[in-house]
Amino acid sequence: MDLTSTYTLSNGVKIPVVGFGTWQTPDGDIAESSVKAALDAGYRHIDTAEMYGNEKSVGRAIKASGVDRNSLFVTSKLNNINHTYERATAALDKSLADLGLDHLDLFLIHWPNPAPYRNDNWEKHLQETWRAMEDAYKAGKVRAIGVSNFYQHHLEVLEKTQTITPMVNQIHLCPGDHDDELVDYCRERGILLEAYSPFGTGKIFTDPTLQKLADETGHTIAQVCLRWSLQRKYLPLPKSVHAERIEENTHAFDFELNDEQMKKIDGLVGVAGYGGNPDEVNF
Ligand SMILES: NC(=O)c1ccc[n+]([C@@H]2O[C@H](COP(=O)([O-])OP(=O)(O)OC[C@H]3O[C@@H](n4cnc5c(N)ncnc54)[C@H](OP(=O)(O)O)[C@@H]3O)[C@@H](O)[C@H]2O)c1
Numbered sequence: 001m002d003l004t005s006t007y008t009l010s011n012g013v014k015i016p017v018v019g020f021g022t023w024q025t026p027d028g029d030i031a032e033s034s035v036k037a038a039l040d041a042g043y044r045h046i047d048t049a050e051m052y053g054n055e056k057s058v059g060r061a062i063k064a065s066g067v068d069r070n071s072l073f074v075t076s077k078l079n080n081i082n083h084t085y086e087r088a089t090a091a092l093d094k095s096l097a098d099l100g101l102d103h104l105d106l107f108l109i110h111w112p113n114p115a116p117y118r119n120d121n122w123e124k125h126l127q128e129t130w131r132a133m134e135d136a137y138k139a140g141k142v143r144a145i146g147v148s149n150f151y152q153h154h155l156e157v158l159e160k161t162q163t164i165t166p167m168v169n170q171i172h173l174c175p176g177d178h179d180d181e182l183v184d185y186c187r188e189r190g191i192l193l194e195a196y197s198p199f200g201t202g203k204i205f206t207d208p209t210l211q212k213l214a215d216e217t218g219h220t221i222a223q224v225c226l227r228w229s230l231q232r233k234y235l236p237l238p239k240s241v242h243a244e245r246i247e248e249n250t251h252a253f254d255f256e257l258n259d260e261q262m263k264k265i266d267g268l269v270g271v272a273g274y275g276g277n278p279d280e281v282n283f
Pocket residue numbers: 020021022023024047048110148149170171195196197198199200201202205222237238239240241242245246248249
């Protein structure tokens with residue numbers, strides 16, 4: 001297994017098993033140079049979003065890298081203000097234009113129940129938005145469609161009207177925060193779990209259990225977290241703006257955590273915080 005290894009989505013599309021994260025990566029030189037460093041280091045899967053405000057820089061880095069578009073997997077996400085059919089359709093076109101691409105590999109609804117629609121029949125808005133995603137998929141603008149930050153009850157809202165089951169659910173999954181019931185629910189429906197914040201947005205690095213396991217395996221905490229994520233068959237999305245860390249985070253394939261080590265990590269609780277509650281976030 002390496003950075004070019006893939007999982008297969010429910011529609012047969014192959015997706016590289018690790019994606020490079022870009023949330024909180026400042027637009028401009030930093031986004032451009034870190035994405036370029038990731039592509040140079042061998043990542044072939046980039047995760048961005050309209051809300052991150054860096055799609056133009058990500059697009060410039062992709063172009064500058066010279067990496068063949070067909071060997072790259074690019075994901076973006078729908079901004080929370082766009083939960084209508086027309087706005088979702090237009091937002092995808094804007095993401096494509098900003099990235100300088102003619103198609104996305106994966107487009108996600110970023111949050112199911114965002115603040116602008118919460119008191120205005122958010123379920124109806126969500127179903128309408130999903131219909132726009134399905135139509136974009138059928139039109140060939142995106143190779144796969146999915147969701148993010150969805151709990152079971154949000155997936156059930158889609159199930160009432162969907163003609164296509166989401167192929168991905170991208171959620172907060174890291175040591176100390178993994179909702180196994182939700183993971184099972186998704187897997188029963190063929191929905192791949194992408195693990196965002198695999199390092200708890202940087203809060204994981206002082207955990208003593210992980211440090212012990214890092215010492216034991218001769219690897220770093222970052223590598224142990226990524227290895228745990230891969231062995232649980234998640235698709236981790238590590239983010240860094242530093243070339244040496246970007247490179248360090250590619251080395252999650254040359255060792256294995258044994259059952260006892262996996263169980264130790266499985267048993268951690270809240271060590272790097274929890275993901276935001278999608279029914280309560282204020283955006
Ligand atoms: N769908 C969603 O709602 C959602 C939400 C959150 C995240 N995501 C996605 O998931 C990606 C990753 O999540 P995240 O950005 O929350 O953070 P993360 O990947 O869990 O952690 C990133 C933090 O860890 C540091 N770091 C990275 N590698 C390191 C290493 N080897 N040693 C020490 N420190 C290291 C980074 O610092 P430096 O950058 O300074 O190196 C940064 O502070 C995002 O970028 C985004 O693409 C999606």
